[in-house]
Amino acid sequence: MDQPSRSAGTVRPGGRTARVRAAVMEATQDELVEHGFHGLTMDQVAARAGVGKTTVYRRWGSRAGLVADLMTELANQSTPHADTGGVEDDLRANALSVLGAITDGRLGATFQAVIAAATSDQQAAAALRSFYLRRIEEWANVVELAVKRGELPEGTDGGEVIRAISAPLYYRLVVTREPVTREHAEHSVSRTLAAARAGAFVVRETPEGS
Amino acid sequence: MDQPSRSAGTVRPGGRTARVRAAVMEATQDELVEHGFHGLTMDQVAARAGVGKTTVYRRWGSRAGLVADLMTELANQSTPHADTGGVEDDLRANALSVLGAITDGRLGATFQAVIAAATSDQQAAAALRSFYLRRIEEWANVVELAVKRGELPEGTDGGEVIRAISAPLYYRLVVTREPVTREHAEHSVSRTLAAARAGAFVVRETPEGS
């Protein structure tokens, strides 16, 4: 076994271990905000957290391990989908939630760091994928509900609709690196909704339908 | 002056200089494919290119400088927008072009590397933004043409339509890290088009329109 980090400190959750973990996670975020993933070093994190770097290496193994654990923590903090009674408001809630996350200095830096880490590290990639798929699945429910209420066509793919809401925002954030504002979130909702109402998100896979 | 890299080798385009540049760019891409941006080192690049690392430092300055130059090179190779006579085909051409780029091992790795680099380096970020804005501007023309032909509503924002075509593909590539196939490209086109036809991309800023 070369990977001592299961989720860091599961065997002895006693005060010290938990305290160390919290301090390291905190320090990791601080470093990410200041230097980004590229500038993140085990050395600095250990120093900032006030713990021995031996500990950081033993429990997290690498920079990617740190951000992956951070991502896992965020996954546990994620909230359930909205349920306002109308698709538009539900989707808007989702868009604003994403906007809030990527706009927030601390969270935004963390997301970008994990995205960067994932481009060259499997562990980070897995944590990232897992986080978003879970979140997409959670919010896809608002589309299911909308279909049941007759607001959207039967067969509309909820997961795809949710992806379509987030995509333009992340695109601006990491690809074109343009500012992302509330207006963009609103546009994303109205455009996705327009396409969904037109049936563009209906899954028509196998052409054996009747 | 601390940045000796103007575009690397502008003064003496003689055989050797050009040869060195080509070798370094080639080696950079190879390294990116194998180790990603995080694993890219000036050392390795120099060794692989068969040039002294002094040269790499002098002409590119840093890892970010390397990827930024690579991005600039790609920008110069980018092709003009399609003009098939119909929006759907034009947009499909765009989607497939993007798909091809991110699916191709070499190009895909390069794009991801620059995206990663841009999260913590200004130079890379600038190169990235510049590349995409230029490309978006180029392809926005197909929407302008479509509007003139009456295929899309007056006032449709071309740049936004093009962004909407790419966004879902990049979202899968770097955020959820799910596979991106031709099917996704097609969906992106049909969904964006549905929204565009419904007028969701019309800019209605000032309500003075008659």
Added chain:
DNA sequence: TCCTTAATGGAATGAAAGTTCCGTTAAAAT
């Protein structure tokens, strides 16, 4: 062809970060 000098590259230097050893600390069990 000869000269000037931009550009290159081998090698040395130094700093920074990764890795490991081993004694110490403090949870958890008895």
Added chain:
DNA sequence: ATTTTAACGGAACTTTCATTCCATTAAGGA
């Protein structure tokens, strides 16, 4: 209260990479 042992951390060690010196090479002009 005592024992056991998981987890911690100071410090030494090693590797890797960034950075610079200076002699050498070859492009471009006379």
